[in-house]
Amino acid sequence: MPIMIKHRAIRDALLGRIVSGEWAPGRVIPGEVDLAREFGCTRATVARALRELVAAGLVERRRRGGTRVLGRSGRDAVVTIPIVREEIEAAGHAYGYERLTVREADPPEPIRQAFGLRPGAAAVHVACLHRADGRPAQVEDRWINAAAVPAVRTQDFRTVSPNEWLVRAVPYTRARHEFRAERPTDRLRGLLDLAPDEWVFVVERRTWREDAGITVAHLYNPADRFRITTRDPVAFGVDPGAG
Structure with a gap:
């Protein structure tokens, strides 16, 4: 799969977990290695998807602290x-x-x-x-x-x-x-x-x-x-x- 399409598919899958409430605010989501294994892609592709979620204000990334969900839960929306x-x-x-x-x-x-x-x-x-x-x-x-x-x-x-x-x-x-x-x-x-x-x-x-x-x-x-x-x-x- 071309990387442009695949990173979007991963981004949207992760976004779905946030919006649906599966990943509630404050949760530390799986790391790049685990997500790359889940989606069968490279860490670079996962990192690109996560950068777009960061830019959208949905998650924050901290050195040594992982990636954490921001905002309100999809269950409350x-x-x-x-x-x-x-x-x-x-x-x-x-x-x-x-x-x-x-x-x-x-x-x-x-x-x-x-x-x-x-x-x-x-x-x-x-x-x-x-x-x-x-x-x-x-x-x-x-x-x-x-x-x-x-x-x-x-x-x-x-x-x-x-x-x-x-x-x-x-x-x-x-x-x-x-x-x-x-x-x-x-x-x-x-x-x-x-x-x-x-x-x-x-x-x-x-x-x-x-x-x-x-x-x-x-x-x-x-x-x-x-x-x-x-x-x-x-x-x-x-x-x-x-x-």
């Missing part, structure tokens, strides 16, 4: 759910959308447990591709709990993405986000038009209304076209102009 179409259009780009699949099926065990469904209970699976100026920006792969959101059975998602439909039509009371960088599957690599060594930055989003699970989504973004803005409320989404 309010996280807004953006509409991908609006983000792309607000950046001055033409938005494109393609539904890849929609089906009602018995979800995998982790999804079933997240929704609290009994074996045999169906959920709706939707996958789609968001584009900016014709360029792939995000693959959205999502399960929606049909028991909690019966109206999903009437949606074909041909022209409106599940992201936009849920934000506009289905209220939620809480959400959880996890962030990570990972190597894409061959299918994702093709959909996102990635180079052989490029990574993806993944947002795993779960929402609930009271105790009922609404959706579990995996949002796959080219690692150099994703941003997290650390403010209140915390916002994150595709960045068509990056990279």
Whole structure:
């Protein structure tokens, strides 16, 4: 992987741990050697990623004291759910959308447990591709709990993405986000038009209304076209102009 892309993937993965609260303020994070081993890269690549986090005011580095997280915990932050179409259009780009699949099926065990469904209970699976100026920006792969959101059975998602439909039509009371960088599957690599060594930055989003699970989504973004803005409320989404 080219170093320019890989250091960004590592930076975003570390940023995700800070924003999500996995690394709380005051925590000393693993050293360069350990992070280089985890991500399979050189110490220089890790150091570059850490320098960008220092410049953003998210961590501080002290000689012999390690690297420490600054600021407030992601657990205390309010996280807004953006509409991908609006983000792309607000950046001055033409938005494109393609539904890849929609089906009602018995979800995998982790999804079933997240929704609290009994074996045999169906959920709706939707996958789609968001584009900016014709360029792939995000693959959205999502399960929606049909028991909690019966109206999903009437949606074909041909022209409106599940992201936009849920934000506009289905209220939620809480959400959880996890962030990570990972190597894409061959299918994702093709959909996102990635180079052989490029990574993806993944947002795993779960929402609930009271105790009922609404959706579990995996949002796959080219690692150099994703941003997290650390403010209140915390916002994150595709960045068509990056990279």
